[in-house]
Amino acid sequence: MLLFFCAFFGVLKYGEGFLDAAISRLPEVDMVHRAELDQLGSYVLLWNPREEDIVFEVQVRTKGYVGLGFSRTGRMHGSDIVIGWVDRDGTVFFSDRHASGHRTPVEDPSQDYELLGGYANDTHTVLRFSRPWVTCDSNHDFPLTDDTVRVIWAYDALPPDPSKATLNYHDHRGTKSLYLRESKRPVPNDLNSAMKWDVRAPNVELPQDFDTLYWCKMYKVPTLPWKYHMIGYEPLIHESSLPHVHHMLLYECTLENSKVHLEKWVTEKGAQCYSRNMPLSWNACGRPIVAWAIGSQGEFLPDHVGYPVGEDYGGATYFLLEIHYDNPEFKRDGIKVFSGILHAHLLGEALSLQLIRNGVEMEPLIIDNTYDFNYQQSRFFSEEKLIKPGDHLIFNCRYNATQKNKPTFGGFGTDDEMCLVFLSYYPRLNLGECYSRPDLAMLFDVFGIQNLYENDFIIESYIDIDKETENLVSMSQSQSPGTNADKFKLSHFFNIINISEPASLRGKTFYQILTSDKTWENPDLLPKKAKIPHYVPYEGKDVVCRDASRLKEEEEKKNEVNEDKNIPNSENHSENKVSKMSRSESKNMASHLSLFKYSLHLNIILICLYNYILYSV
Numbered sequence: 001m002l003l004f005f006c007a008f009f010g011v012l013k014y015g016e017g018f019l020d021a022a023i024s025r026l027p028e029v030d031m032v033h034r035a036e037l038d039q040l041g042s043y044v045l046l047w048n049p050r051e052e053d054i055v056f057e058v059q060v061r062t063k064g065y066v067g068l069g070f071s072r073t074g075r076m077h078g079s080d081i082v083i084g085w086v087d088r089d090g091t092v093f094f095s096d097r098h099a100s101g102h103r104t105p106v107e108d109p110s111q112d113y114e115l116l117g118g119y120a121n122d123t124h125t126v127l128r129f130s131r132p133w134v135t136c137d138s139n140h141d142f143p144l145t146d147d148t149v150r151v152i153w154a155y156d157a158l159p160p161d162p163s164k165a166t167l168n169y170h171d172h173r174g175t176k177s178l179y180l181r182e183s184k185r186p187v188p189n190d191l192n193s194a195m196k197w198d199v200r201a202p203n204v205e206l207p208q209d210f211d212t213l214y215w216c217k218m219y220k221v222p223t224l225p226w227k228y229h230m231i232g233y234e235p236l237i238h239e240s241s242l243p244h245v246h247h248m249l250l251y252e253c254t255l256e257n258s259k260v261h262l263e264k265w266v267t268e269k270g271a272q273c274y275s276r277n278m279p280l281s282w283n284a285c286g287r288p289i290v291a292w293a294i295g296s297q298g299e300f301l302p303d304h305v306g307y308p309v310g311e312d313y314g315g316a317t318y319f320l321l322e323i324h325y326d327n328p329e330f331k332r333d334g335i336k337v338f339s340g341i342l343h344a345h346l347l348g349e350a351l352s353l354q355l356i357r358n359g360v361e362m363e364p365l366i367i368d369n370t371y372d373f374n375y376q377q378s379r380f381f382s383e384e385k386l387i388k389p390g391d392h393l394i395f396n397c398r399y400n401a402t403q404k405n406k407p408t409f410g411g412f413g414t415d416d417e418m419c420l421v422f423l424s425y426y427p428r429l430n431l432g433e434c435y436s437r438p439d440l441a442m443l444f445d446v447f448g449i450q451n452l453y454e455n456d457f458i459i460e461s462y463i464d465i466d467k468e469t470e471n472l473v474s475m476s477q478s479q480s481p482g483t484n485a486d487k488f489k490l491s492h493f494f495n496i497i498n499i500s501e502p503a504s505l506r507g508k509t510f511y512q513i514l515t516s517d518k519t520w521e522n523p524d525l526l527p528k529k530a531k532i533p534h535y536v537p538y539e540g541k542d543v544v545c546r547d548a549s550r551l552k553e554e555e556e557k558k559n560e561v562n563e564d565k566n567i568p569n570s571e572n573h574s575e576n577k578v579s580k581m582s583r584s585e586s587k588n589m590a591s592h593l594s595l596f597k598y599s600l601h602l603n604i605i606l607i608c609l610y611n612y613i614l615y616s617v
Contacts, residue, residue: 026117026128031057032184037153037176045151049181052554054144055116057128064156065167066125069099070142072370074150074175080142081105081152082113083167084127085159086120093162094118094127098140104166110137125155133181136545147370149180177295177375183382186300188231197222198236199250199319202269204481212413213485216278217270218253218262219319227313229306233290234298246414247293247343247376252316255284261468262318268475272485273321274412279471285320286432291341291422293376302338302384305426334388335425340366341378343420347399347408348373353421354538355385356392361538365393366421378424387425392535393434395421407514409491416489447513451501 031046042061045068047054060066069081076099083105084094094115097105112135118127135141142149154173188194204215237245255261261281271277289307292298301307308315342351352367365385387393397419401408408417444450494511505513513519 025119026057026126029055029057029128031055033182035176035178037151038172038174042172043153043155043174045153045178047180049183053130053132054180055128055130057126058153060125060155061123062125062155062157063120064125064158064171065160066127067105067152067154067170069105069152070144071150071152071175072142074152074177076152077101079105079152080140082129084115084118084125084129086118086125087159087162090119092118092127094129096141108137108140110135110140112137112141132545134545138545144180146179146181146367148177148368148372148375150370150372151176151178151180177372179377179379182380185380186302188300188303194231195228200236202481204270212411212416214273214321214412215270215481215485216273216282216321217481218265218268218282220263220266221309221317221319224310224313228309230289230301230309231306232298232300233292235292235296248290249288249292249321250290251285251320252287252289253282253285253318253320254287254311254316255281255318258284258311258318264472265475266318268472269478269481271471271475275485277471277474279468281468282320285318287316288422288432291378293341293343295372295375296341296377299339299378299380301424305338334386334391335427335429336384336386337365337381337423337425338384339378339380339424341376341422342366342368342371343376343418343422344371344373344397344399345414345417346373347401347404347417348397348419349400350396350398351419351421352396354392354394354396355387356394356535357388357390359534360536363538363541365423378422395419405517407520409489409514411490413489416491443510447510447519448502449499449505449510449513451499453498453500 029048031048033047033049035045037043037045044059046057046059056068058066058068065083065085067081067083069076069079071079079099081097081099082094083097084092086092092115094113096108096111096113098108099105113129113131116128116130118125120126131141131144133144152173152175154170156168156170156172158168160167199219201215202217204213233250235248253262261284265279265282271279271282311317340353342353344351348371350369351371352369353365355362355365366379397417399408399417408415410417444452491511491514494514495509497510499505499508499510499513
């Protein structure tokens with residue numbers, strides 16, 4: 001049997017297409033992805049990324065026209081759009097267009113989208129079409145890559161008049177960020193045989209004068225008669241809570257005599273993370289096995305991968321949120337990464353994870369040049385990526401702070417910044433995190449700070465049983481989770497750094513220097529480069545634009561050759577091979593690897609300030 005986690009979370013059922021009975025109107029195609037673009041499920045997008053092109057199918061609750069487009073900003077201006085409809089005679093109208101403003105999109109001189117079929121019934125319009133990944137119309141077609149794609153959509157209740165050059169203004173429209181080029185995600189064939197565990201958060205009250213609250217709570221896995229593996233998770237969040245939930249992390253807790261130290265917290269409501277009220281024993285919870293952020297729908301692990309559950313079986317019995325653990329260890333044959341999550345806040349613009357091997361930069365493990373804070377779904381790789389001993393990983397975050405006139409610090413709040421990537425991999429290592437700490441000596445040099453008054457940065461790192469008892473009593477007596485939280489920001493750490501030299505800065509704190517407008521008026525104020533090993537940059541792959549009709553001819557010839565040689569479909573062949581494997585025999589221990597990169601650029605100071613607070617001793 002298998003254990004299925006729904007950490008904080010719960011079970012979501014994968015819906016089938018609403019037109020199952022009528023799908024015979026179009027040839028059967030394996031659509032590996034499905035997304036409801038609107039809140040009511042009236043606009044459903046199916047797609048299948050192939051080697052040379054991508055196939056789309058839209059299923060929309062309307063008898064009017066349907067529009068689907070791709071945009072850099074999520075707005076109509078400058079977007080790449082297709083529009084289609086089916087008239088009363090069953091004739092399908094379809095065209096490749098582009099938008100130059102809030103007006104009827106103009107037809108492209110080069111029609112690079114190919115209509116594969118379409119029809120309408122009493123309630124819905126269905127259109128299926130394809131497009132090469134790289135077309136020859138760079139002036140009007142949006143480049144579809146591994147980056148986050150802002151998909152725009154619209155539909156109207158009535159079909160347009162073909163004799164008119166303009167369309168009626170649409171009744172419904174919206175935008176949704178998606179990964180279009182992502183390979184098929186693994187989904188177990190039979191979830192009925194899996195055990196399910198709902199890990200539900202308490203009803204936390206967010207104080208009105210808070211913009212950010214981190215809440216931690218301890219959980220214990222149900223009693224297990226034998227070894228189980230976690231094979232996936234999905235979120236369970238009430239619709240009214242979605243605007244307030246930023247991200248969720250579930251950590252394993254590994255501690256000698258864990259029952260003595262952790263059992264007493266399981267029935268409590270929890271405590272504010274990183275605060276004076278958080279028990280020190282919770283620092284034993286340092287390996288994230290679930291990482292959820294805005295826009296994510298959860299994920300299942302590959303058939304041959306699972307997280308062991310229970311201390312008696314190589315896993316953990318107690319679980320928590322948001323505590324850090326660092327014990328790096330690499331095995332000789334390396335690790336295999338199968339998914340990752342990129343994370344920054346509102347200023348995040350482009351995120352990438354570089355891989356340096358033997359002084360040469362390889363193809364990036366993950367790259368997103370159009371990062372969207374509101375869409376942080378995990379990325380599942382089509383092929384597992386090997387990280388070898390001695391490899392260097394560099395995580396880069398590019399921010400756009402041109403609309404801000406005050407410094408942005410690293411911290412927990414949405415208006416603060418982070419630079420994080422979470423990797424899911426196997427086999428399991430004793431590695432919770434890799435991160436960069438800020439080089440305070442470098443910062444002091446940049447800002448001309450020569451000496452400091454005596455500062456006390458020592459943080460207690462042992463478990464005080466008496467203090468633990470006080471925390472337990474306080475937690476038990478709290479009226480409601482969140483009511484006794486402290487309001488603090490990590491950037492306030494700079495307030496305890498008092499400057500003694502030079503004389504012009506004497507008596508000021510480092511925080512006052514960083515937040516002074518006068519500081520940033522100095523055009524020569526630039527940070528020194530981080531200590532990154534020298535490497536030969538990755539040059540990328542050449543791309544060739546493909547004409548849609550030519551691509552269709554090549555695909556037909558390829559299919560004819562395969563039929564003559566009786567070559568089985570490689571994807572199905574691979575799936576059949578995997579299905580013969582016994583999951584209980586092929587389980588590998590899996591884990592998450594958190595990577596941090598410190599950077600300072602003008603008014604940006606990243607999250608690694610937080611690491612310095614916790615680990616400066």
